[in-house]
Amino acid sequence: MPLNTSASVISFAKQLEADSAGFYEKMAERYPKAAELFLTFSKENNKYTTMIQRAYYGVITDAIEGCFAFSVETDKYTFEREPAKELGHTNALNQAIDMEQKLISFYTDAAEQSKAFMADVPRTFLIVAKKRKDREDKLRTLLEET
Amino acid sequence: MAILEEPIKGIVEVKNYIDGEWVESEGEIQDVVNPVNGEVIARVPISTKEEIDTAVEAAKAAFPDWRRTPPVARARCLFRLKELLEANFEELSRVQTQEHGKTIDESRGETRRGIENVEVACGIPTLMQGYNSEDIASGIDEYLIPTPLGVFGIIGPFNFPFMIPLWSAPYAVATGNCIVIKPSSEVPLSQMKIAELVDEAGFPPGVWNVVNGGRTVVNGMLDHPDIEGITFVGSTPTAKDVIYPRCGATGKRVIAQGGASNFMVIMPDCNLRATIPALMTSFFGNAGQRCLAGQNAIVVGDDDRFYKEFISGVVDTTKKIVIGNGLDEEVQMGPVRDAEKKKKILSYISSGIKEGAKIILDGRSDFKIKGDYPDTCFLGATIMENVKPEMKIVTEEIFGPTMGIIRVKTLDEAIKICDDNPFHNADAIFTSSGRTAREFKYRVKSGNVGINVGIVAPMAFFPFSGMRDSFFGILHTQGKEAIRFFTESKVVIERWP
Numbered sequence: 001m002p003l004n005t006s007a008s009v010i011s012f013a014k015q016l017e018a019d020s021a022g023f024y025e026k027m028a029e030r031y032p033k034a035a036e037l038f039l040t041f042s043k044e045n046n047k048y049t050t051m052i053q054r055a056y057y058g059v060i061t062d063a064i065e066g067c068f069a070f071s072v073e074t075d076k077y078t079f080e081r082e083p084a085k086e087l088g089h090t091n092a093l094n095q096a097i098d099m100e101q102k103l104i105s106f107y108t109d110a111a112e113q114s115k116a117f118m119a120d121v122p123r124t125f126l127i128v129a130k131k132r133k134d135r136e137d138k139l140r141t142l143l144e145e146t
Numbered sequence: 147m148a149i150l151e152e153p154i155k156g157i158v159e160v161k162n163y164i165d166g167e168w169v170e171s172e173g174e175i176q177d178v179v180n181p182v183n184g185e186v187i188a189r190v191p192i193s194t195k196e197e198i199d200t201a202v203e204a205a206k207a208a209f210p211d212w213r214r215t216p217p218v219a220r221a222r223c224l225f226r227l228k229e230l231l232e233a234n235f236e237e238l239s240r241v242q243t244q245e246h247g248k249t250i251d252e253s254r255g256e257t258r259r260g261i262e263n264v265e266v267a268c269g270i271p272t273l274m275q276g277y278n279s280e281d282i283a284s285g286i287d288e289y290l291i292p293t294p295l296g297v298f299g300i301i302g303p304f305n306f307p308f309m310i311p312l313w314s315a316p317y318a319v320a321t322g323n324c325i326v327i328k329p330s331s332e333v334p335l336s337q338m339k340i341a342e343l344v345d346e347a348g349f350p351p352g353v354w355n356v357v358n359g360g361r362t363v364v365n366g367m368l369d370h371p372d373i374e375g376i377t378f379v380g381s382t383p384t385a386k387d388v389i390y391p392r393c394g395a396t397g398k399r400v401i402a403q404g405g406a407s408n409f410m411v412i413m414p415d416c417n418l419r420a421t422i423p424a425l426m427t428s429f430f431g432n433a434g435q436r437c438l439a440g441q442n443a444i445v446v447g448d449d450d451r452f453y454k455e456f457i458s459g460v461v462d463t464t465k466k467i468v469i470g471n472g473l474d475e476e477v478q479m480g481p482v483r484d485a486e487k488k489k490k491i492l493s494y495i496s497s498g499i500k501e502g503a504k505i506i507l508d509g510r511s512d513f514k515i516k517g518d519y520p521d522t523c524f525l526g527a528t529i530m531e532n533v534k535p536e537m538k539i540v541t542e543e544i545f546g547p548t549m550g551i552i553r554v555k556t557l558d559e560a561i562k563i564c565d566d567n568p569f570h571n572a573d574a575i576f577t578s579s580g581r582t583a584r585e586f587k588y589r590v591k592s593g594n595v596g597i598n599v600g601i602v603a604p605m606a607f608f609p610f611s612g613m614r615d616s617f618f619g620i621l622h623t624q625g626k627e628a629i630r631f632f633t634e635s636k637v638v639i640e641r642w643p
Contacts, residue, residue, distance in 0.1 A: 004468070007251045007475040008147055057235060062255035062309075062603060067431065067478040068423040068463075116420050 003072040006118065009110055010056045012074060013125075014049050016103060019081045021045035023099060026082045031089050034142060041135060048128045055124035069117040070110060077106040093143045100136040104129045149517075150250060150473040153240045158188040160334045160358055162197060163341040165204035166351025171197055173359060176331055181247040181481040181523035182471045188245070190334045193359035198326070198366030201355040205297040205324035206372050208352025213294050213322040215350075217271045220320055226347040227316075228264045231257070231340075238339055242308050243472040245333045247480040247523065248432050250472055253308075260309040262606035266625060267316035273629050274321055286641045292633035294322030295374040295399075299367035301389070303380045304483055305435045305545075307333035308340070313610060313623035314377040314401070314632075319353055321632040323374075326355045328363045332483060368392045375399030375631070377623055379437075382543070382569070382615050390618035401631060402618040403437070403610070405543035406571030410440040410600060411560045411586065412456060413577035414447040420598065421576040422459050425549070426478075428574070428600030430467060430527045433482045434491075434547040437616065438572045438594065438601050442533060442540055442550040444560045453553065457531070460549070461507050464527045470516030477516060481523035482546060488523055491546030495528055498539040498550065503530040509547060535563045543569065557582060565591050571616035572602040593617060 003009050021042040028038035060066055079099040083092040107129035111122035160178070161168040171191030178188035212220070231238065235257055242253035267273075278289030298318045302311040311327050318325045329337035337356050344354045357363050367373055368389070375398050378389045382404030393400035410428060412421065428440035443460075445453055472480035482488050492510060499505060506529050513526025525547055533540060533550035540550060540563075554560050564573045574596025575586040583597045593611030596602035604610050609622035621631040 003147075003476065004466075005249065005251050005475060005478055007249070007254070011147060011475050057254065057258070059258075060251060060254045061258050062252055062306075062432070062436075062601065064255070064601070065423040065427040066251035066255055067249055068426045117423065 001074045003074060004068060004070055006056060006060060006066045006069050006114070006121070009070045009072050010052060012072065013052050013106070013110070016077065016106065017045040017049045017052075019079070020099060020103060022081055023079075023083065023096070027092060027096065030083060031092065037138065037142070044131070048131070051124050051128065052121075055120040059119040059121060065117045069114045071113055072106075072110055077102045090143065090146050093139055093146065097136055097139050097143070100132050100139065104132045104136070107132070147475050149471060150240060150475065152244055152473065153237045154187045154244050154335065157186055158335065158338075160188050160190040160338055162191065162193060162201070162358055163338070163345070163354070163356040164197075164201045165208075165355070166345065171358070173197065173362075178245060178332065178334060179484070180244055181483055183519055184522055188335055190331050190358050192331060193357050193363050195362055195366045198357050198359070198363045199370070201326045201357045202297055202370050202372050204352040205326055205355055208324045208350055209294075209296050212319075212324055212350060212353050215322070217274055217320070217322075220322065221268050221270050223347055223349050224264055224268045224270075224316055224320055227343060227349075228261060228268060230343040230347055231261045231264060234339070234343065238308060238336065240473065241335050241339055243480070245335045246304070246307055247483060248472050249477050249480050250475055252432055253472065256306055256309045259603070259606065260312040263312045263624060264316045266606040267320040270320035273626065274633065282639070285643075286639060288637065288639045291636045291638065292321070292629070293636045294632065295634055296323060297373050298323050298325050298632065299373050299376045300325055300327045301364060301367070301376065301378040301380065302327065302329045302337065304330035304332040305432060308336035310379050311337060312340075313379070314628060315354070317624075317628035318632045319349070321629060323632050324353045324355075326357055326367065326373075328357055328359060328367065331358060331360055334358050368396065368398075371396070373398060377401040379403040381405050385618050386615065399631060400619045401621060401623055403612055403623070404569075404616050404618065405545070406437040406439075406569045406612075406616050407441045407540060407543050407567055408439060408569070408572045408574075409560070409564045409567070410443045411557070411564070411573065411575040412443055412445045413557070413575065413579065413582055414449045414452040415578045415582075416576035416598070417578060418456065418459055422463050424576070424598070424600035425460060426463055426467070429549040430464070430479050430547045431601065433479055433525070435482060435487070435545050436601075438603055440549065440574070440600060441544055442552055444552045444554055444563055446554055446557055446560050448555055457506070457551070461529060464507055464529060464549075467527055468516055469513055469524060469526060471519060474516060479527070479547060482525060483523065485522050487545065488525055491525060491544055491548065494539050494542070494544045494546070495530070495548060498530050498533065498537060501537045501539075502532060502534065503537065503539065503550065504532045505529070506531050535566060541568060557585065561586065561589050568615040570613035572596065574599055574602055
């Protein structure tokens with residue numbers, strides 16, 4: 001589904017964060033050894049949502065291209081909301097890494113598309129993308145240790 | 147994606163806010179209709195002369211104490227208001243969409259810009275400082291004290307029900323004046339919501355009043371001897387023929403902002419990828435109902451290849467605009483405010499065709515509404531080629547989602563078209579050449595000039611400018627000019643023998 005307006009992209013980002021938080025909560029339940037890390041990720045997602053919402057509400061103005069700032073194809077970035085039941089820990093971690101990569105790609109693409117229009121929003125998107133890259137690295141380390 | 151929840155449920159009975167109380171009016175009652183679906187969302191009174199008089203009396207009575215209230219204390223009221231506006235940001239934005247029809251992005255943008263004016267006015271302790279000269283003669287000092295004047299009237303339009311009264315109101319009260327706001331009777335809910343927050347913020351009774359209505363209230367303000375000045379935003383005929391002369395006749399200060407017919411000058415060296423989204427929001431944002439909207443694009447040069455690329459880019463992007471309920475976050479253009487306004491826009495399109503313009507995208511019929519809504523107030527975006535500067539669709543304000551395209555050979559011709567137009571609110575140029583941009587900026591006689599910016603909306607700390615038939619007065623709303631407008635310069639020359 002294509003999204004062009006700032007409002008719809010921000011809502012989509014918030015949904016992705018909520019879905020990803022839910023995913024890590026399930027991971028924490030299923031793999032108690034790394035539960036602390038997964039719950040930290042889940043909490044961080046709430047922080048990202050606040051950051052994104054704050055940036056958007058802070059810069060949205062009738063004078064910029066709010067309704068024409070994006071061209072986001074949502075299908076590219078959607079992921080399973082739960083780790084697949086039949087997966088072992090290793091595959092579940094791979095699923096998490098895959099999810100992080102999709103999210104990094106969403107935030108990077110959305111930042112690029114809106115950089116001429118949205119002031120703080122692309123910067124916030126890039127901060128979240130960077131944090132998620134750090135998270136991906138942590139997941140890879142965990143994968144190696146498994 | 148889901149449609150956002152409507153904040154207004156049922157039918158709101160709008161009251162006047164006078165002297166810190168919500169007061170029922172004796173006047174006639176009019177329906178306020180959501181343009182998306184035709185549902186009545188509120189009933190607004192058309193207040194009487196006695197009611198505007200009562201509000202002015204209350205404001206006049208509140209003035210002496212408010213004027214004596216230290217600017218830092220007045221600023222604290224504004225800080226509290228700012229916090230309350232932030233806390234209610236989303237509800238305030240959705241109310242605008244519901245009463246006006248604009249998209250939620252546009253409403254949130256309007257809320258932000260309104261709040262920015264409150265933020266600027268919070269700086270009143272420094273903004274209102276005067277200046278002095280020591281020893282203008284032996285042992286004599288001279289200084290200037292900006293002083294408030296009393297009661298001001300603020301008359302708002304329908305197109306920005308939340309923001310536009312805030313171009314004036316925070317500065318008026320910050321400087322120590324008291325105000326009476328008359329919102330547009332088509333969209334009274336935003337100002338009602340603001341007044342609720344003003345009340346909660348603890349402004350003393352009588353400082354901030356809202357009287358709903360129409361001509362009787364406007365006439366009551368214009369004729370009232372205790373109103374020191376008026377700020378008005380609306381159509382040029384009203385600004386020019388009613389507000390401005392009548393304020394002059396009664397010795398009132400006046401800011402009268404009128405209509406516009408703005409030009410977007412497109413140079414062949416512009417970055418089309420960035421220009422086209424800017425034009426979309428300029429021409430079709432707020433369904434074209436804003437005095438800063440582009441009305442005609444002037445494409446410069448005889449490069450046919452560029453022209454074709456420009457036209458196909460603009461038409462293809464315009465065709466994809468999602469039209470529907472502004473509370474649907476995917477929607478890029480909402481309806482126009484009411485059926486009468488739609489009719490007027492349609493008549494301008496017909497007039498353009500009659501005068502020789504060629505329709506290349508027909509917003510009268512060639513559009514689809516997302517969702518199941520009646521087309522009563524909806525229009526698609528219309529693009530017309532072969533437009534000439536003398537056509538009515540150039541010389542008059544359409545206030546709808548239309549784009550006329552004029553082709554000229556040189557920048558000189560483009561500037562001449564801008565300058566020959568009766569309005570001079572906002573003109574913009576799209577170019578990658580600094581020299582061309584400077585030439586345009588220097589020569590064009592427009593109050594607000596854009597360079598690669600389609601909506602030339604000054605921030606709260608700059609005046610909202612405008613010239614010729616777009617503005618009547620001297621000082622403008624917003625920022626330092628508003629502070630100047632709402633204060634008199636008292637000069638003191640002092641000697642202590």
